[in-house]
Amino acid sequence: MSRSLLLLPGDGIGPETMAEVEALIDLLNREAGAGFTVERGLVGGAALDAHGLPISEADMAKALAADAVLFGAVGGPQWDGVPYEKRPEAGLLRLRKDLELFANLRPAICYPALAEASSLKRELVDGLDILIVRELTGGVYFGEPKEILDLGNGQKRGIDTQVYDTFEIERIARVAFELARTRRGRVTSMEKRNVMKSGVLWNEVVTQTGRDYPDVALDHMLADAGGMQLVRAPKQFDVIVTDNLFGDMLSDIAAMLTGSLGMLPSASLGRPDETTGRRRAMYEPVHGSAPDIAGKGIANPIAMIASFAMCLRYSFAMIREAEALEAAVAEVLESGTRTGDIMAPGCRQVGTTEMGAAVLKAF
Amino acid sequence: MSRSLLLLPGDGIGPETMAEVEALIDLLNREAGAGFTVERGLVGGAALDAHGLPISEADMAKALAADAVLFGAVGGPQWDGVPYEKRPEAGLLRLRKDLELFANLRPAICYPALAEASSLKRELVDGLDILIVRELTGGVYFGEPKEILDLGNGQKRGIDTQVYDTFEIERIARVAFELARTRRGRVTSMEKRNVMKSGVLWNEVVTQTGRDYPDVALDHMLADAGGMQLVRAPKQFDVIVTDNLFGDMLSDIAAMLTGSLGMLPSASLGRPDETTGRRRAMYEPVHGSAPDIAGKGIANPIAMIASFAMCLRYSFAMIREAEALEAAVAEVLESGTRTGDIMAPGCRQVGTTEMGAAVLKAF
Numbered sequence: 001m002s003r004s005l006l007l008l009p010g011d012g013i014g015p016e017t018m019a020e021v022e023a024l025i026d027l028l029n030r031e032a033g034a035g036f037t038v039e040r041g042l043v044g045g046a047a048l049d050a051h052g053l054p055i056s057e058a059d060m061a062k063a064l065a066a067d068a069v070l071f072g073a074v075g076g077p078q079w080d081g082v083p084y085e086k087r088p089e090a091g092l093l094r095l096r097k098d099l100e101l102f103a104n105l106r107p108a109i110c111y112p113a114l115a116e117a118s119s120l121k122r123e124l125v126d127g128l129d130i131l132i133v134r135e136l137t138g139g140v141y142f143g144e145p146k147e148i149l150d151l152g153n154g155q156k157r158g159i160d161t162q163v164y165d166t167f168e169i170e171r172i173a174r175v176a177f178e179l180a181r182t183r184r185g186r187v188t189s190m191e192k193r194n195v196m197k198s199g200v201l202w203n204e205v206v207t208q209t210g211r212d213y214p215d216v217a218l219d220h221m222l223a224d225a226g227g228m229q230l231v232r233a234p235k236q237f238d239v240i241v242t243d244n245l246f247g248d249m250l251s252d253i254a255a256m257l258t259g260s261l262g263m264l265p266s267a268s269l270g271r272p273d274e275t276t277g278r279r280r281a282m283y284e285p286v287h288g289s290a291p292d293i294a295g296k297g298i299a300n301p302i303a304m305i306a307s308f309a310m311c312l313r314y315s316f317a318m319i320r321e322a323e324a325l326e327a328a329v330a331e332v333l334e335s336g337t338r339t340g341d342i343m344a345p346g347c348r349q350v351g352t353t354e355m356g357a358a359v360l361k362a363f
Numbered sequence: 364m365s366r367s368l369l370l371l372p373g374d375g376i377g378p379e380t381m382a383e384v385e386a387l388i389d390l391l392n393r394e395a396g397a398g399f400t401v402e403r404g405l406v407g408g409a410a411l412d413a414h415g416l417p418i419s420e421a422d423m424a425k426a427l428a429a430d431a432v433l434f435g436a437v438g439g440p441q442w443d444g445v446p447y448e449k450r451p452e453a454g455l456l457r458l459r460k461d462l463e464l465f466a467n468l469r470p471a472i473c474y475p476a477l478a479e480a481s482s483l484k485r486e487l488v489d490g491l492d493i494l495i496v497r498e499l500t501g502g503v504y505f506g507e508p509k510e511i512l513d514l515g516n517g518q519k520r521g522i523d524t525q526v527y528d529t530f531e532i533e534r535i536a537r538v539a540f541e542l543a544r545t546r547r548g549r550v551t552s553m554e555k556r557n558v559m560k561s562g563v564l565w566n567e568v569v570t571q572t573g574r575d576y577p578d579v580a581l582d583h584m585l586a587d588a589g590g591m592q593l594v595r596a597p598k599q600f601d602v603i604v605t606d607n608l609f610g611d612m613l614s615d616i617a618a619m620l621t622g623s624l625g626m627l628p629s630a631s632l633g634r635p636d637e638t639t640g641r642r643r644a645m646y647e648p649v650h651g652s653a654p655d656i657a658g659k660g661i662a663n664p665i666a667m668i669a670s671f672a673m674c675l676r677y678s679f680a681m682i683r684e685a686e687a688l689e690a691a692v693a694e695v696l697e698s699g700t701r702t703g704d705i706m707a708p709g710c711r712q713v714g715t716t717e718m719g720a721a722v723l724k725a726f
């Protein structure tokens with residue numbers, strides 16, 4: 001049995017945190033005969049510097065061929081001035097689009113050991129466990145026209161287009177309903193149907209799709225009210241399904257609520273192949289490339305490790321290993337081992353490699 | 364001297380809260396010879412029920428003629444099924460657009476007496492005072508095409524268009540820079556330039572406009588990171604300038620942070636008329652129509668009253684009266700008088716009219 005992985009560590013703290021995952025992959029191969037084969041590639045600023053493109057065609061081909069892609073982070077101030085088409089993020093967006101990774105799963109859980117780190121009052125986030133299901137290949141991220149027109153007389157016009165078709169909404173809604181069945185059985189759909197026609201269609205299609213899931217409770221919130229409710233009382237939610245742009249905002253806010261931004265993973269999934277059942281997938285931390293702390297050996301590798309746990313679960317059905325890895329992370333946190341971002345009085349501060357080693361040992 | 368006001372109480376708790384402002388207007392006329400003349404109109408569901416439109420042409424004409432419009436709230440479940448073009452919100456959007464109220468000022472302040480009510484830890488919000496300057500007549504709210512196409516074969520396509528021209532970005536940026544000069548001298552501009560071309564243009568125009576304000580510190584954040592930072596450490600901000608849709612989300616979140624959602628006002632301003640200097644303006648609470656508590660006499664009228672204070676300041680340069688009214692609100696809160704939404708142990712719970720009367724007495 002072979003399980004092929006493509007590692008795209010990217011920029012900033014990406015490579016440092018990815019190294020800790022590589023150690024876990026080696027361990028699984030060595031001690032559990034997991035049979036992972038590993039390829040490596042470049043993305044973002046690293047790819048731009050090497051190939052003049054935010055991802056090369058060769059690495060795109062590897063990504064298309066791999067069972068799963070592990071993605072670190074992209075971007076940094078040194079690439080702030082590059083043309084829009086070549087900016088580091090374009091590599092990430094191309095991966096999402098060409099791999100058709102329409103379903104982005106972003107769990108926002110609050111590790112009990114870290115509840116104090118949240119800016120919210122402890123009782124509001126303690127035990128928090130919500131899942132944001134974000135549409136990832138449509139909406140304003142990819143709709144055309146997307147351009148800047150020169151109108152002459154010193155005026156320019158910036159245009160982006162939000163587009164959603166019925167099938168795109170339906171398939172992401174199904175992912176949300178299916179996942180809600182494995183959780184607490186509630187889906188909240190968020191849009192701005194009071195201002196956006198795509199929001200009207202979103203609301204209509206999610207409602208209709210919900211009829212196939214009578215065992216799941218569905219409600220709808222306007223995205224602005226939803227953002228408020230997330231900050232006011234996040235535990236009221238189970239699964240939130242929303243579009244690409246609202247999902248970007250709302251999942252970042254949810255992540256921040258947990259006090260565990262450096263801890264949160266995500267999975268981006270395509271649809272199962274009709275013959276092989278294989279489902280394209282990419283796993284990446286919710287945090288960014290954190291250029292300010294890159295290369296110092298102090299970044300928190302847990303989000304990257306937790307992303308690998310999602311990979312074990314969703315791409316390889318290695319449920320037992322995924323759970324063991326998640327338990328190892330919780331155990332290390334309980335023991336008081338902390339990177340600087342989550343340091344608390346009475347805990348022991350460590351760097352990236354010690355944190356990785358501690359998780360590996362507890363695994 | 365005559366000062367003309369149009370009152371559009373709208374739906375839900377709009378009429379109850381507006382009644383408390385009317386009492387203040389009467390007082391200012393009676394005791395300070397303020398010379399307010401008052402007209403009344405319908406908007407939202409109330410207008411729809413009466414005229415079949417979310418605002419009648421006659422009331423639009425009154426709004427165009429008034430020195431300032433006071434707006435309550437619109438919407439409610441009884442109008443959820445009405446066609447998109449006639450929904451209650453369409454009345455509000457038409458007022459914003461036809462009055463060209465491009466600058467929406469949303470202060471998020473945390474009344475010391477209420478810091479405990481925030482879901483954030485007290486030290487993060489105590490003394491919070493930020494101002495969100497939201498572009499209000501452009502972006503995805505009004506861009507064309509905005510439609511749902513029937514593609515046949517059971518598929519529909521929902522389309523919205525985000526459009527910004529240089530002049531629209533420049534004029535809202537100037538409002539933000541000017542206001543920052545009267546505050547702590549900092550502007551943070553938020554967009555998604557890493558995914559949106561309108562964000563690229565936004566960033567470019569704000570940067571360029573900022574050169575005219577060398578005394579104001581300008582920085583830029585991606586809107587998702589900005590949302591996170593709002594939740595993590597809101598006091599880092601002074602003035603935030605952002606587009607219509609991001610402004611909708613971010614200002615609601617900022618409002619929620621203060622623990623004072625029922626307390627927050629907003630001002631929507633047009634450009635000064637070239638000959639008269641008069642500036643069209645509308646003032647409205649940030650909260651909605653709260654249909655669940657409408658008609659019970661328990662709604663908090665403070666956001667509506669604070670909106671009237673903004674009206675005194677921005678439309679009539681009655682700075683002394685505006686400050687006195689704001690001080691009256693703070694005093695009443697300090698004294699422990701509370702509506703149900705902000706009730707706390709040891710305080711005295713009152714209804715809408717008692718709260719209005721208490722503010723009037725302290726004024």
Ligand SMILES: CC(C)[C@H](C(=O)O)[C@@H](O)C(=O)O
Nearest residue numbers: 089092093248286557558587
């Ligand atoms: C880096 C950026 C393009 C990306 C996005 O906007 O989707 C990021 O914010 C995310 O949420 O994964």
Ligand SMILES: CC(C)[C@H](C(=O)O)[C@@H](O)C(=O)O
Nearest residue numbers: 194195224452455456611649
């Ligand atoms: C009622 C609605 C159309 C409106 C908006 O989206 O602008 C509201 O949310 C607001 O923020 O004033």
